[in-house]
Amino acid sequence: MSTVSLRTRHSILKQPIFSAVNEHLIAYPTASNLSYFWGFGSLAGICLSIQIISGIFLAMHYTPHVDYAFLSVEHIMRDVEGGWFLRYLHANGASMFFIVTYLHILRGLYYGSYASPRELVWCSGVIIFILMTLTAFIGYVLPWGQMSFWGATVITSLASAIPLVGDSIVTWLWGGFSVDNATLNRFYSLHYLMPFVIAGASIVHLAALHQYGSNNPLGTDGSFDKIPFYPYFYFKDLVGWVAFAIFFSVFVYFYPNLLGHPDNYIPANPMSTPAHIVPEWYFLLVYAILRSIPNKLGGVAAIGGVFACLLALPFINTSEIRSTTFRPIFQVFFWLLVADGILLGWLGAQPVEDPYILIGQLASVYFFFFFLVIVPFLGKFEKALIYHGHK
Structure with missing residues (x-):
């Protein structure tokens, strides 16, 4: 390689965007003994991206109104080109996101990734998990089926147990005196906003992680045995991505409703309480x-x-x-x-x-x-x- 091309390459890598990519995704020093269990973090990022992209396209056809929400979901499934795929991708994507996150948490718990000096890494991850839980709950309300309506009624009513301010909180959550159109509208707005908040929190999580580096299976100081992230761990993660894509695809194409509840294909009816109100599996x-x-x-x-x-x-x-x-x-x-x-x-x-x-x-x-x-x-x-x- 000529001296000119080397200088050109060096000047490109010094640019802010390319420098950040090089430092955090290519030349980032990584403990050499990381196993496949360390790939769940990147899988969680992929799941978040899928949810944001599919959610944006679904929002183009969804109508946040109690009279039309259920029908708009059926319209997406039946009339929109590729709408069934977007809906199943988004609905099952939430389950995939939680599967990956639960495994990610268990891996961190098993290998002590919460121990000093990685307290901020762990705590920021837990905050992301809390935000995920809130986002998934308000998203489950949007199809406006029986489980959506009654799940929202039961869970939001829990706030009434808080002394002094509980009833006021419930009224604020509902936007009135019952789960109705105002509730659906504010839940829709929050559900659209929250994934971007999660994305911002994920950047903080990654920044905290890269400050001290990843933990490793031995739980020892890995600063003396590190190798660049690319190409070694890029291809190791790629194996996990392909396996996950196959697993995800089986649900989307063959068992799209396996993880959902059949009662949510019944339009919401405030006058008919389901025999057994069950939330999503996660x-x-x-x-x-x-x-x-x-x-x-x-x-x-x-x-x-x-x-x-x-x-x-x-x-x-x-x-x-x-x-x-x-x-x-x-x-x-x-x-x-x-x-x-x-x-x-x-x-x-x-x-x-x-x-x-x-x-x-x-x-x-x-x-x-x-x-x-x-x-x-x-x-x-x-x-x-x-x-x-x-x-």
């Missing part, structure tokens, strides 16, 4: 915890407690060992937490009756027991074991 864990507590205010506090535990995790952790691979006792409790989460998800879809209520209460106790007892105290116990072992 809300079932929190929903099971909510209904396990007979007191409404206690249930609302428990929902807040779920996200508070995740946010507090870096600050209540006492273990000096990051990776669960080297913590055999903690490993047992971790897999019990995974099983507990699956159980809560199943319970959330069951009727509100015994024995599901009792099992849900026990499962909810373990969920909080893990974060509030196991995480802060097991680290100290492990230190004591190591200390006595060295003696």
